[in-house]
Amino acid sequence: MVSFVKILLTGATGFVGGRLASHFARSDAISLVCAVRRAGTSVCGEEFVIGELNATTEWTEALIGQDVVIHAAARVHIMQDETEDPLGEYRKINVRGTLNLARQAARAGVRRFIFISSIKVNGEHSPRGFPFTADAAPAPEDAYGISKLEAEEALSAVATETGMEVVIIRPPLVYGPGVKGNFATLIELLEKGVPLPLGAIHNKRSLVALDNLVDLIVTCIDHPKAGNQVFLAGDGEDVSTTELLRGIGNAIGRPARLIPVPAAVLMFGAGLLGKKAVAQRVLGSLQVDISKTRRMLGWEPPLSLEEGLRRCFDSERSC
Template sequence: MIFLTGATGFVGSALLHRFIDNGSEVVALVRNESIQLQSGVKQVVGDLTNLSQSSGLAMTLKDTDVVVHTAARAHIMDGKESDPLNEYRKVNRDATLELARLALEAGVKRFVFVSSIGVNGDLNTWPFTENDVPFPHDNYSLSKYEAELGLLEIAKQTCMEVVIIRPPLVYGLGAPGKFGSLVKWIKKGVPLPLGSVHNLRSLVALDNLVDFMILCADRERSLKAKNEVFLISDGEDVSISNLLRKIANAYGVKSRLFPVPVYLMRFLAHLIGKGDSAEKLFGDLRVDSSKARDLLGWKPIIGMDNQLKKMVNSEDG
């Protein structure tokens, strides 16, 4: 049996559908009883930050073979928190390690953790690999890295296997954050001064990430994934301008991009205190996912153009 967290989220909900389609028995952690998932999915009510108070969790984990942990805190809103790092740590580090300890006590065989490429860093001049020295660039990434360290220590000292996945930006139907904003701008025909941005970014299609997670949750098919870290991507690096054109093409609209020198946009961004955001938008972030291919025989099941078309068709349909 598989125990899944984050089942109502962007990645978790897609993963849940794949598990059910594959005939897997799944139990999902939900925050309250009012949440209703698809038919056939068992639910356990609980708060990640207070797992000890979740009735039925310990018993459920005793029947679980693999925990797949996708739930996370990705944003601190409105600057209201006096200690943002601590707020990230509560969910992304502390709750993760508490769930892992409970899983260990229950005899769970494998713990699959969705981390972030941000653990490697936010920019690079050559593709990131699993062997790079981690350089988390913000509080979110740091909290994820600390969770990774704790999980690997548990794996080192016990017989519970750990698999860590660091995806770059994930795109697909319902994608939140930056990708969701790009889609909205393109659909509305907003003119964007990004026609001269020719950087290289690795992304991962939702279908590809889910497929890799399905593989890692299957111990028989992924024996060599034991206690390993994986970076995955589509294997197709694109510039922000090319990505926007691909999105526009998928929706059958014109990409209203106009050229503005990147150095000028960087300068203006720094003037208004948005320098970090500009660097992430204009800089390179590439991922080498050859380890997943070489060790597990995994390869992407869908290309960017087809994932975007699938996204549009799902919206229409």
């Protein structure tokens, strides 16, 4: 950060946005406004209450004088979405809500719009040894991934039309203090000492520590080469599910009790139980290549996977 920057942050009460807000609160080089649904729900000193995020949200007042918008708010991925039209629901917030904000930001003179997208734009699984790259053809498979891709495309059009720079960041699974979902479930099982049939999984998965993702977002605020680019985020270390569980066990000081059951057997059993999608996330590979991020931004993940896992369980920042 080379100069004073005024930032509007959305999603400031979320997993990623909350850590960003805390980071910015410690900086004298940042003037931060957090867009929130309800007042008093973030760590920001200055909040702007927007209510619902959609195609009609009025942003004019919040955008006055802002240099950068970091858009971390979204309708997040839901494993078993039971709404009648999941894609339509994602589009309301992730596409039309994002486009509405971007258009108003451009009119207000915002110079850079940073969009937190998802690796799901690339796809759900990568063949082992063939990681996703930032410039590969997108291939989203679910409604959430499709909505994120449509948002990216809409933002690129706004950038072309208005000259406002757009930066797109696609993270894989983000872990850190307060993590939820399948990752949190695995942590809970390991803490309880439950034996898991995951001792012979030879997949490869990329993850990104929350603090590594925050560091990348901060880098993109004013890096001269970041404008109108897509970057993949990651720790730069790929691990199997078995290795990850052992790493979590080391971080919590409790050895993982892993039973070596072949992945094919587990996948077959999951299919019988109607849990194939869950099994694919645990047993399949999803690797990302962050070489473009490194090359163009000169960025390196500050934390190793081991340190990122350890930070999950710091006494002052437990998951």
